[in-house]
Amino acid sequence: MTISVLFVCLGNICRSPTAEVVFRDRVRAAGLEQHILIDSAGTGDWHIGRAPDPRTQDAAAERGYDMSSLRARQVTVDDFARFDVLLAMDDANLADLVAMQPPGSSVILKRFLDYAPHSDLREVPDPYYGGEDGFAAVLNLVEEGADGLLVSLQERL
Numbered sequence: 001m002t003i004s005v006l007f008v009c010l011g012n013i014c015r016s017p018t019a020e021v022v023f024r025d026r027v028r029a030a031g032l033e034q035h036i037l038i039d040s041a042g043t044g045d046w047h048i049g050r051a052p053d054p055r056t057q058d059a060a061a062e063r064g065y066d067m068s069s070l071r072a073r074q075v076t077v078d079d080f081a082r083f084d085v086l087l088a089m090d091d092a093n094l095a096d097l098v099a100m101q102p103p104g105s106s107v108i109l110k111r112f113l114d115y116a117p118h119s120d121l122r123e124v125p126d127p128y129y130g131g132e133d134g135f136a137a138v139l140n141l142v143e144e145g146a147d148g149l150l151v152s153l154q155e156r157l
């Protein structure tokens with residue numbers, strides 16, 4: 001049994017690749033890498049092929065996550081068939097995914113922070129145009145959501 005999860009934000013250079021590395025770390029620690037498949041993508045096309053934002057990489061490296069090998073890609077219609085679960089970082093990302101969803105697709109579409117029920121926030125704020133604090137804040141939210149997501153998926157496996 002496998003479950004495949006795609007994290008989705010706007011640019012795929014800040015929030016969703018952060019979720020990808022953090023969740024991969026949690027899945028590896030749980031010994032579930034054969035059962036949980038992970039990727040990330042952006043709804044926008046501006047940064048296709050680029051490495052994560054240096055500010056995002058620096059914030060992640062401070063907590064021991066290496067994001068240097070990741071490259072941005074855009075969400076495609078095929079992703080609705082390839083993945084079981086698509087997790088949006090904010091409401092705009094979710095609306096864009098709903099608009100793209102092909103008829104008959106049975107993919108599960110949710111907000112990533114649905115898995116962080118104790119957080120006051122329902123969206124992971126876009127850090128791109130803000131200060132350095134925003135990148136650490138993304139990591140805090142992503143670590144909380146990743147822990148909740150792992151518990152939820154372990155119940156399904």
Ligand code: 4NP
Binds near residue numbers: 010
């Ligand atoms: P992300 O952040 O969606 O978390 O990757 C952004 C990256 C780039 C832009 C916006 C948000 N941008 O406008 O280029």
